[in-house]
Amino acid sequence: MKKFKIGNIEMESPTVMAPLAGVTNLPFRLMTKEMGAGLVVSEMVSASGLIYESEKTFRLMESRPEEKPLAIQLFGADPGIMAEAAKRVEATGCEMIDINCGCSVKKVLKTGSGSALMGTPKLAKEIFKAVKDAISIPLTVKMRSGWDASGEDALLLARYAQEAGVDAVAVHPRTARQAFRGHSDWSIIKKVKESLTIPVIGNGDIHTPEDAISMFDTTGCDAVMIGRAAIGDPALFKRTNALISGQIVKPTLTEHFRMMERYFIDTLDYFTDEFIACKTMRSRLGWFVKGLPGSSAFRKELVALTTRKQGLELIHNYHHHLATDEMAEKVELTGRFSG
Ligand SMILES: Cc1cc2nc3c(=O)[nH]c(=O)nc-3n(C[C@H](O)[C@H](O)[C@H](O)COP(=O)(O)O)c2cc1C
Numbered sequence: 001m002k003k004f005k006i007g008n009i010e011m012e013s014p015t016v017m018a019p020l021a022g023v024t025n026l027p028f029r030l031m032t033k034e035m036g037a038g039l040v041v042s043e044m045v046s047a048s049g050l051i052y053e054s055e056k057t058f059r060l061m062e063s064r065p066e067e068k069p070l071a072i073q074l075f076g077a078d079p080g081i082m083a084e085a086a087k088r089v090e091a092t093g094c095e096m097i098d099i100n101c102g103c104s105v106k107k108v109l110k111t112g113s114g115s116a117l118m119g120t121p122k123l124a125k126e127i128f129k130a131v132k133d134a135i136s137i138p139l140t141v142k143m144r145s146g147w148d149a150s151g152e153d154a155l156l157l158a159r160y161a162q163e164a165g166v167d168a169v170a171v172h173p174r175t176a177r178q179a180f181r182g183h184s185d186w187s188i189i190k191k192v193k194e195s196l197t198i199p200v201i202g203n204g205d206i207h208t209p210e211d212a213i214s215m216f217d218t219t220g221c222d223a224v225m226i227g228r229a230a231i232g233d234p235a236l237f238k239r240t241n242a243l244i245s246g247q248i249v250k251p252t253l254t255e256h257f258r259m260m261e262r263y264f265i266d267t268l269d270y271f272t273d274e275f276i277a278c279k280t281m282r283s284r285l286g287w288f289v290k291g292l293p294g295s296s297a298f299r300k301e302l303v304a305l306t307t308r309k310q311g312l313e314l315i316h317n318y319h320h321h322l323a324t325d326e327m328a329e330k331v332e333l334t335g336r337f338s339g
Contacts, residue, residue, distance in 0.1 A: 001013055001014075001241065001245055002244055004038060004222055006096060006138045006167050006199060007096075007137070007167040008138070009069050009095050011039050011223070012036075013036055013037070013038035013237070013244070014038055015036065015038050015223065015226065015237050015240050016039045016041070016201055016203075016225040016226070017032040017040045017226065017230060018227030018230075019041040019042060019043060019044060019098070019142070020227055021044055021103075021105075023043070024040065024042060025270065026062050026063065026064065026067070027263055027267045027269075028263065029070070030064060030067050030266055031262060031263050031266070032230060032234045032237060034066075034234075034262075035234040036237035037237045038223065039069055039070075039071060040071070041070075041071045041073050041098055042061060042070065042072045042073055043060050043073070044073045044075045045057055045061060046074075047076030047078070047082045047085035050074075051081055051084055051085055061089065062270075063094060068095060070094045070095055071096035071097065071098045072092070073098040074097060074098070075099075075113045076113050076127075077111055077120075077123065078127075079129075079130035080130065082131050083131050083133065084134070086135050087134050087135065090136070095138070096137055096138045096167075097135060097138075098140045099127065099140070099166075100114055101141055101143040102115050102144045102172055104144070104176045104177075104179050115176035118147055118153045119153070119176075121156050121160055124157055124160060125161075128161055132164055132166065138167040139167055140167060140170060140201075141157070141168075142169070142203075143157050143169060143171055143172070144176055145175050146175055147175055154173065155191060158192045166198065168201060169199075170200075170201035171189045171200065171204075173185045173188035173189055174204065183204075186215060186219050189219040190219040194220070201222065201225050202215045202216075202219050206224055206225075206226045206229060207229045208229075208236075208239075209236070209239045209240040209244075212226070212244070213243055231287050232288045233287075233288075235251035235256065235259070239251070250336070250337055252338060253322055256337065257315060257316075257318075257319040259288075260285060260288050261312065261316075263284065264308075264311050264312070264315065265308075265312075267280060267281055267284070274308055278306050278307060278311060279306075281302075282302045282303060282305050285314075292331070293330040294321065302314065
């Protein structure tokens with residue numbers, strides 16, 4: 001397997017689960033880690049929320065040994081607060097801290113953080129330095145291409161990051177204004193890679209293992225980061241890692257449903273409140289069955305999911321239905337599973 005190191009931390013694979021607010025909580029990360037993600041990143045954590053000790057913020061940082069190495073992502077625009085927050089994050093025992101320079105949500109932008117920092121590179125550099133000086137674990141920065149389409153913002157910010165002692169950068173080459181529209185411009189990842197000596201993680205529009213190989217080949221990046229495509233398809237990491245090693249691996253239907261069950265059970269444990277966990281999992285389990293035969297009937301039943309027993313039965317029954325001989329051909333046609 002291709003080696004991938006950030007600072008003194010070596011990852012088992014060069015595939016990273018992207019931070020996704022509202023998605024990459026502990027149960028989700030445990031699942032993607034089991035499926036081969038070399039590095040998992042928390043949902044973004046507000047530096048000021050952390051300083052003012054909001055309980056919700058601490059919950060975002062809950063971790064388990066099996067998911068290590070874990071990066072906790074911080075957002076904020078004040079160097080002092082970011083540095084203090086980073087110290088507290090390091091004290092939780094995580095392996096890395098990531099600074100969010102990519103979020104384009106209005107609520108975050110109006111505080112001057114997230115991708116707003118791409119428009120204030122000097123302040124961003126101050127933040128990188130302050131955080132780097134405050135911690136001894138590796139520090140990474142996740143950025144967009146910039147405010148506009150020139151791509152120069154990413155080059156400048158990446159250089160500032162390296163100068164400030166940041167250990168790796170991740171680049172999602174869409175502009176802040178673009179949000180998620182259009183296509184990411186991978187040529188910017190290549191430019192950033194060519195201009196730095198620290199590792200560069202490429203991100204944006206990887207949907208298949210072949211896309212990941214193509215990103216490695218066209219940009220020279222050191223690792224790939226996958227976001228939306230892994231929601232509901234954690235085995236994408238397994239297939240991608242296999243292809244990086246020159247093999248084609250298809251997950252089995254049994255493994256897919258085992259993941260659904262694991263995710264469901266871990267979410268029940270995480271939320272402790274059975275009803276809240278079930279409500280959350282209605283949409284989550286729906287992602288897993290996208291494109292599978294009979295998924296709309298399964299989704300209709302999910303709408304009324306309120307108990308652990310009901311959820312486990314739904315998962316088992318749908319699995320058994322798909323595993324019958326008469327469904328085999330239809331499942332095969334989806335191209336996602338073998339056996
Ligand atoms: C629902 C959702 C939540 C996201 N939350 C975060 C976040 O908390 N921090 C961050 O840096 N990026 C966040 N992103 C951006 C992703 O990490 C990633 O950069 C983007 O989705 C592009 O990768 P993809 O094409 O593989 O999805 C989020 C994206 C989505 C769709």
